[in-house]
Amino acid sequence: MKTKDRIILGALTLFNQNGERNITTNHIAAHLEISPGNLYYHFGNKEEIINGIFDNYAQELKIRFKPMAEEDQSNMPSVQIMLSYLDSIFELMWNYRFFYANLPDILSRDEKLKQKYTQAQLALHDNLIAIMNNFRDSGLIALEDDELQALTKTLHLVASCWINYQTAQLSDKEITENIIYQGMLQMLNVVRPMATEQGREQILALEAHYRSRVAASC
Amino acid sequence: MKTKDRIILGALTLFNQNGERNITTNHIAAHLEISPGNLYYHFGNKEEIINGIFDNYAQELKIRFKPMAEEDQSNMPSVQIMLSYLDSIFELMWNYRFFYANLPDILSRDEKLKQKYTQAQLALHDNLIAIMNNFRDSGLIALEDDELQALTKTLHLVASCWINYQTAQLSDKEITENIIYQGMLQMLNVVRPMATEQGREQILALEAHYRSRVAASC
Amino acid sequence: MKTKDRIILGALTLFNQNGERNITTNHIAAHLEISPGNLYYHFGNKEEIINGIFDNYAQELKIRFKPMAEEDQSNMPSVQIMLSYLDSIFELMWNYRFFYANLPDILSRDEKLKQKYTQAQLALHDNLIAIMNNFRDSGLIALEDDELQALTKTLHLVASCWINYQTAQLSDKEITENIIYQGMLQMLNVVRPMATEQGREQILALEAHYRSRVAASC
Amino acid sequence: MKTKDRIILGALTLFNQNGERNITTNHIAAHLEISPGNLYYHFGNKEEIINGIFDNYAQELKIRFKPMAEEDQSNMPSVQIMLSYLDSIFELMWNYRFFYANLPDILSRDEKLKQKYTQAQLALHDNLIAIMNNFRDSGLIALEDDELQALTKTLHLVASCWINYQTAQLSDKEITENIIYQGMLQMLNVVRPMATEQGREQILALEAHYRSRVAASC
DNA sequence: CATGAATGAGACTTCATTCAT
DNA sequence: GATGAATGAAGTCTCATTCAT
Numbered sequence: 001m002k003t004k005d006r007i008i009l010g011a012l013t014l015f016n017q018n019g020e021r022n023i024t025t026n027h028i029a030a031h032l033e034i035s036p037g038n039l040y041y042h043f044g045n046k047e048e049i050i051n052g053i054f055d056n057y058a059q060e061l062k063i064r065f066k067p068m069a070e071e072d073q074s075n076m077p078s079v080q081i082m083l084s085y086l087d088s089i090f091e092l093m094w095n096y097r098f099f100y101a102n103l104p105d106i107l108s109r110d111e112k113l114k115q116k117y118t119q120a121q122l123a124l125h126d127n128l129i130a131i132m133n134n135f136r137d138s139g140l141i142a143l144e145d146d147e148l149q150a151l152t153k154t155l156h157l158v159a160s161c162w163i164n165y166q167t168a169q170l171s172d173k174e175i176t177e178n179i180i181y182q183g184m185l186q187m188l189n190v191v192r193p194m195a196t197e198q199g200r201e202q203i204l205a206l207e208a209h210y211r212s213r214v215a216a217s218c
Numbered sequence: 219m220k221t222k223d224r225i226i227l228g229a230l231t232l233f234n235q236n237g238e239r240n241i242t243t244n245h246i247a248a249h250l251e252i253s254p255g256n257l258y259y260h261f262g263n264k265e266e267i268i269n270g271i272f273d274n275y276a277q278e279l280k281i282r283f284k285p286m287a288e289e290d291q292s293n294m295p296s297v298q299i300m301l302s303y304l305d306s307i308f309e310l311m312w313n314y315r316f317f318y319a320n321l322p323d324i325l326s327r328d329e330k331l332k333q334k335y336t337q338a339q340l341a342l343h344d345n346l347i348a349i350m351n352n353f354r355d356s357g358l359i360a361l362e363d364d365e366l367q368a369l370t371k372t373l374h375l376v377a378s379c380w381i382n383y384q385t386a387q388l389s390d391k392e393i394t395e396n397i398i399y400q401g402m403l404q405m406l407n408v409v410r411p412m413a414t415e416q417g418r419e420q421i422l423a424l425e426a427h428y429r430s431r432v433a434a435s436c
Numbered sequence: 437m438k439t440k441d442r443i444i445l446g447a448l449t450l451f452n453q454n455g456e457r458n459i460t461t462n463h464i465a466a467h468l469e470i471s472p473g474n475l476y477y478h479f480g481n482k483e484e485i486i487n488g489i490f491d492n493y494a495q496e497l498k499i500r501f502k503p504m505a506e507e508d509q510s511n512m513p514s515v516q517i518m519l520s521y522l523d524s525i526f527e528l529m530w531n532y533r534f535f536y537a538n539l540p541d542i543l544s545r546d547e548k549l550k551q552k553y554t555q556a557q558l559a560l561h562d563n564l565i566a567i568m569n570n571f572r573d574s575g576l577i578a579l580e581d582d583e584l585q586a587l588t589k590t591l592h593l594v595a596s597c598w599i600n601y602q603t604a605q606l607s608d609k610e611i612t613e614n615i616i617y618q619g620m621l622q623m624l625n626v627v628r629p630m631a632t633e634q635g636r637e638q639i640l641a642l643e644a645h646y647r648s649r650v651a652a653s654c
Numbered sequence: 655m656k657t658k659d660r661i662i663l664g665a666l667t668l669f670n671q672n673g674e675r676n677i678t679t680n681h682i683a684a685h686l687e688i689s690p691g692n693l694y695y696h697f698g699n700k701e702e703i704i705n706g707i708f709d710n711y712a713q714e715l716k717i718r719f720k721p722m723a724e725e726d727q728s729n730m731p732s733v734q735i736m737l738s739y740l741d742s743i744f745e746l747m748w749n750y751r752f753f754y755a756n757l758p759d760i761l762s763r764d765e766k767l768k769q770k771y772t773q774a775q776l777a778l779h780d781n782l783i784a785i786m787n788n789f790r791d792s793g794l795i796a797l798e799d800d801e802l803q804a805l806t807k808t809l810h811l812v813a814s815c816w817i818n819y820q821t822a823q824l825s826d827k828e829i830t831e832n833i834i835y836q837g838m839l840q841m842l843n844v845v846r847p848m849a850t851e852q853g854r855e856q857i858l859a860l861e862a863h864y865r866s867r868v869a870a871s872c
Numbered sequence: 873c874a875t876g877a878a879t880g881a882g883a884c885t886t887c888a889t890t891c892a893t
Numbered sequence: 894g895a896t897g898a899a900t901g902a903a904g905t906c907t908c909a910t911t912c913a914t
Contacts, residue, residue: 019323024908035875103386104319105237150407161379168321189368193411253900455759460887471896539822540755541673586843597815604757625804629847689879
């Protein structure tokens with residue numbers, strides 16, 4: 001792996017573990033066993049490293065939250081589709097959790113990054129709307145257009161904030177993958193009131209699935 | 219006003235404006251036109267100032283989210299009660315927004331504060347549940363016990379994270395009181411699917427109220 | 437007791453326990469439960485407090501190391517006289533140990549104090565010579581004038597430095613009154629080679645006395 | 655010379671001249687014309703610099719106070735051997751005088767250093783005993799085992815404390831190499847009563863040597 | 873590409889001392 | 894005599910960043 005990529009991955013690891021504020025560029029270099037000078041050869045400053053991490057994140061976001069092509073959908077039960085989206089959401093949230101933990105700070109320092117972030121969020125929003133439309137078209141949920149907009153926004157917010165929200169409530173030891181399954185259950189709770197009869201069955205199946213995973217990891 | 223209180227208020231103002239990370243103890247002292255020594259006469263370190271701010275916040279939280287006594291309730295239409303709670307939520311969120319913007323960072327640095335925070339959240343949670351129970355008893359919403367728990371959690375999360383969530387989406391200029399009215403509308407959206415017919419009417423009334431305020435402030 | 441004296445005694449206690457460097461004027465005031473302003477009403481600065489302590493010390497030094505009048509001497513066996521001097525030396529050293537622990541520092545900061553110190557030492561030196569002369573005249577020790585000068589100087593040095601010397605060698609717990617008895621034994625060791633037969637007997641008696649005390653305190 | 659070593663030497667110089675307490679890390683950096691950041695690149699804190707100085711001192715102590723191998727001894731008159739030890743003692747004391755001037759303070763702040771110091775003193779003590787045994791075996795001094803122990807301790811104490819003791823007695827101008835020759839004379843005074851006839855002659859020769867040096871430097 | 877010593881602004885904090893009451 | 898809030902210079906240390914090799 002190239003040094004530039006190693007820096008991005010090493011920084012991400014340390015940021016997630018210790019918070020961006022507590023990790024200096026020297027920490028990153030030491031962690032990778034390279035010199036600070038070398039780090040600054042690849043990145044002009046700390047901000048650029050964060051930008052590099054964000055670019056990876058945006059790339060993953062783009063790939064994962066593309067509404068499926070029709071032919072693919074028909075090959076897959078709706079519940080599977082929802083499952084894969086939920087998994088994606090929380091996997092990303094977990095892998096880049098340092099970012100959400102300091103979002104206002106990080107974005108306020110870097111106008112360029114803020115613009116990239118906003119753009120990514122707009123694209124994501126469109127994709128989420130399309131995805132929810134698919135679910136409605138499949139008869140899993142039933143609601144008006146403006147209700148669908150609102151639901152999507154709530155879901156996006158729950159997904160974006162879940163780890164932060166839980167981190168604050170729990171002790172350090174409890175912050176594990178477990179809170180991710182609980183986040184998924186919470187999202188299903190948000191959707192359930194809008195579900196059709198058919199949708200409700202599938203949601204209950206998913207709930208059972210995640211509940212067993214929570215139990216298993218205890 | 220006593221210097222100690224001036225420090226707490228001045229620090230809160232600066233933290234909200236610029237982020238806690240970007241405000242040094244010297245900034246606070248200069249802002250209040252006192253010497254750094256004087257600041258440290260009243261607070262042993264920066265952490266203690268943050269603790270002082272938090273104590274104010276917890277105090278307000280306690281007072282505002284107490285379920286109303288029955289006699290008070292009967293004198294007030296339910297919609298007014300809900301209005302006052304919504305106002306409280308977002309006023310607090312706005313007044314102490316620096317805190318939520320850096321929650322993981324701030325709590326991870328100070329175990330004592332983390333415990334105070336957790337305790338305050340537990341008390342808040344109990345009060346929120348009691349308040350929602352009142353709404354159910356008043357026939358505004360209809361749902362099972364476990365659904366009520368889930369709804370309360372979603373509402374708490376939306377309230378806690380709204381400003382963060384929006385801050386990230388919007389440009390600096392747009393972060394004004396306006397986003398608060400949008401947050402209230404978003405919370406009403408979360409509640410609406412659970413509303414009874416009677417409840418729905420009242421929610422629509424509130425929505426109209428906030429929508430007019432948003433329009434007015436543009 | 438007057439506040440001024442309480443300050444001197446309180447400062448002495450804290451200095452001995454923690455070292456002068458680690459005790460601020462605020463510590464002293466807090467220890468005595470008075471205000472810093474009050475402390476500075478009685479003493480213009482920290483240096484003056486140290487001067488006050490020194491004056492007490494010099495006063496005690498003067499009283500204790502006066503050669504006895506002839507009539508008093510004849511009423512007291514020589515061994516008793518030596519015992520009382522040895523006790524005095526180490527009691528002073530112990531009570532003002534902070535002072536000797538930082539002698540160069542303290543004196544270099546305050547020319548006035550340095551002069552007082554030098555003067556006190558000169559007076560002490562004369563008294564010690566006189567005392568040793570008495571012992572020689574009593575037939576306890578036998579030596580030439582220049583040897584007597586050298587012996588006195590060695591004894592003075594051992595007494596002055598003993599606590600410092602031992603403090604450095606031992607762990608904190610071991611620094612107790614015990615090291616004082618050991619210091620007395622060391623001084624007797626210095627004198628013994630010069631003792632007459634009669635003197636040697638008395639020295640052995642004193643050694644036995646201190647050795648039993650060391651044993652007792654273990 | 656490497657920067658790390660320059661820092662150690664520069665700090666030692668300044669500490670000896672002004673006392674460790676009065677020399678800040680900024681003073682050291684300014685003295686060497688390097689930035690404070692550079693100083694902290696090489697040493698994590700002021701304590702580590704003091705540790706570095708001590709390590710140099712301990713190293714010299716170890717080398718200089720090794721009892722001579724028999725073959726070396728036979729090639730050298732005893733008086734020369736004693737002369738070289740005395741020179742070593744006072745050269746070290748002089749070169750590291752700041753350390754002894756603040757021993758209790760410095761050691762109480764740094765447990766690790768205290769342990770290193772104690773260990774060095776134990777090794778030194780063993781070497782001193784061996785050296786004194788050699789002198790006894792060479793017929794320079796005559797005494798019992800326990801007397802030899804006591805004598806060694808007195809000599810160690812005189813050597814350790816001499817500069818402190820004299821510093822306090824004299825004005826700043828008088829604190830020069832001169833007091834070192836006086837210290838050597840004082841140590842000879844301590845040994846003389848135990849000397850054999852042969853030893854006494856050699857001691858007198860040494861005394862004459864140092865006395866002429868004292869005279870010369872006035 | 874890579875090293876690692878070096879920079880310097882500035883963060884947090886301490887503490888002897890002052891002064892209005 | 895006494896209070897206690899206030900001062901401000903200065904000390905220790907950090908860290909993003911640079912640059913000669």
